[in-house]
Amino acid sequence: MNDIKIIVNSLLLYGAKTELIALGIVVAAIIGLSVFWALRETKKNKAEKNDA
């Protein structure tokens, strides 16, 4: 473990906790939405392929 330097504490200490939480929520929401759209698109493409 000596080879790994953890720096998360210093980030939070400097007062960026609120920003990190807000950012986490935004990122998770966007990724979730993107995955939903991608799955819908791939499903649509598969159905079109089968029809053809």
Added chain:
Amino acid sequence: MGGTKKLKPAENIGAGWLYFYVHFVTEVICFYCLEKQVGDSVFLWIFPFIYDALAFVPQSVIGYISDKFPKIQMGSIGIAMMAAAGLAFWLGFLPGKYTALIILCIGNACVHVNGAEVTLRCSDGKLSHSAIFVAGGSFGVITGRLLAKSVIPYWAIIILVLTGIPFVMLAEYYRKSADKSENPCKKFNYANEKIPAAAVIFLTVLIVAVRGYMGYGIPTSWNKTVFQSVMLYVAMGVGKAAGGILADRFGVKKTAMVSAAAALPFLFLGDNLMLVSLIGVMFFSMTMSITLALLVSVLQKTPGLAFGFTTIGLFLGTAPIFFFKFTTTLSNCIVIAILTVVCLVVMQFVIRKDVKAHE
């Protein structure tokens, strides 16, 4: 533009070069502003992290909007937003410490998405176009950083980014020509058809994330001067462009596997040898356009969304760097070796066998 004729794929390479420049000026203003704000302050380290998150992740949403509403001029909107953000950083007229940064990030995302849309749609299944577009960014990153440390003022950088608008408008000509076809990305067929599309997306994002993480862990003890930093970014840019060009010439799978495997010895042996290391960095950067082509292969009708997944992967790969890092070269090398093997195995399964572009 009503009489836009259908151009041949070889003629469409112009779109790649136009967006090479647009991508270049985009990164120049972004990294100029970031470097000016961040400097050496530890507290302001959160700035690059927010930049990474908000410039990379929303590209999937913006890309999907661009796919569904192609008349929205994302490129011009993005450039206008970045110029406005530059102005706000310069004059400080916007409230809140992150407002200008958020505008800069969204502007950056819009330009990237449009660049991907244009180059993918008019490439006729080739990788060179998007690879050339992507390569421009590396040159922009180092130029922006260096300019921030010079006496060049904000207004000069704002004018520079605005020079991208005519290039964006010219590139629209290529897109309109390509969009005459019902599905311009239908020749992107590089993914293994036996693997479900959802799995291809997941595994390709994994490759991008792993490569993104590795990019920060490459041992470069030799990198101490400005010239050496410039050379590092030049090698990255050349590698990204070469990856697409070689994939078109020799086949996607061959290029992906050979470049990923060949990068390892050069990267490890080049810790103190710049030239050896640069060869490794070039090989390492070659998979960029290949992963994009894989995602477009399963999301042919939404290339903007596909591009967004590569940037989500990049964010997921680079985010850990902000929280922990390996402090010895040996541990770094071991991690890089393991991750490369993971990438090779995944690529072996995900990429279709011996596919050459436009076959």
